[in-house]
Amino acid sequence: MEKVSVDDAPTRTRVSQTILENGPTTAADLAEQLGLTPAAVRRHLDQLIVEGVVEARDQRITGQRGRGRPAKVFAITDAGRDGFEQAYDKLAAGALRYLADTGGDAAVMDFARHRLVDLESRYRPLLELADPAQRPAVLAQALTDDGFAASVSTTPAGAQICQHHCPVAHVAEEFPQMCEAEAEMFSRLLGSHVQRLATIAHGDGVCTTHLPATPTNPTTAERLPS
Numbered sequence: 468m469e470k471v472s473v474d475d476a477p478t479r480t481r482v483s484q485t486i487l488e489n490g491p492t493t494a495a496d497l498a499e500q501l502g503l504t505p506a507a508v509r510r511h512l513d514q515l516i517v518e519g520v521v522e523a524r525d526q527r528i529t530g531q532r533g534r535g536r537p538a539k540v541f542a543i544t545d546a547g548r549d550g551f552e553q554a555y556d557k558l559a560a561g562a563l564r565y566l567a568d569t570g571g572d573a574a575v576m577d578f579a580r581h582r583l584v585d586l587e588s589r590y591r592p593l594l595e596l597a598d599p600a601q602r603p604a605v606l607a608q609a610l611t612d613d614g615f616a617a618s619v620s621t622t623p624a625g626a627q628i629c630q631h632h633c634p635v636a637h638v639a640e641e642f643p644q645m646c647e648a649e650a651e652m653f654s655r656l657l658g659s660h661v662q663r664l665a666t667i668a669h670g671d672g673v674c675t676t677h678l679p680a681t682p683t684n685p686t687t688a689e690r691l692p693s
Contacts, residue, residue, distance in 0.1 A: 486541055486543050487543050
């Protein structure tokens, strides 16, 4: 294998950061986003795979499949996420196990809700000042500012907020109450029902929260910025 220069490290960090922020991505898309040649991107991806930072996966095809083999996509591994300053470790999981043993699942849920009180108090004024149609985008930006690498997209059925980084992913694998409490917070802030479609804690590439369009406001999603 070609020897990798130490000078390549910043570019590899850009590659892995882009995958983290955008979810599983093809080498061709990475090359376009980063302004690199496909050959250079593949060289960095090969090294990131060796380091255990990213892994190659089969691309999920929606709709009719075209000819030929689908392109591989590259996703951040659990070890790769650790490199982006995971906020919780084995000590946090151990503390929650003790809390579950002594106070039951309800105590864990109370803790999960309590840890979001400050976050919700900071986000609420931002969303109250925003037009209802703009609130998903405002929430996504607030999450991004706090390191969750969030984005908002639209579908005919509504909007979706995607979080490409989760500081509690390892803990949430064992304690889904962390994800449930966050979804509850989103619902309160947005003033509408939300549905979790995917979570990093369950092995998905991103945490995806669906905000269905309401019958009284069916064009809400269409007015959201991309």
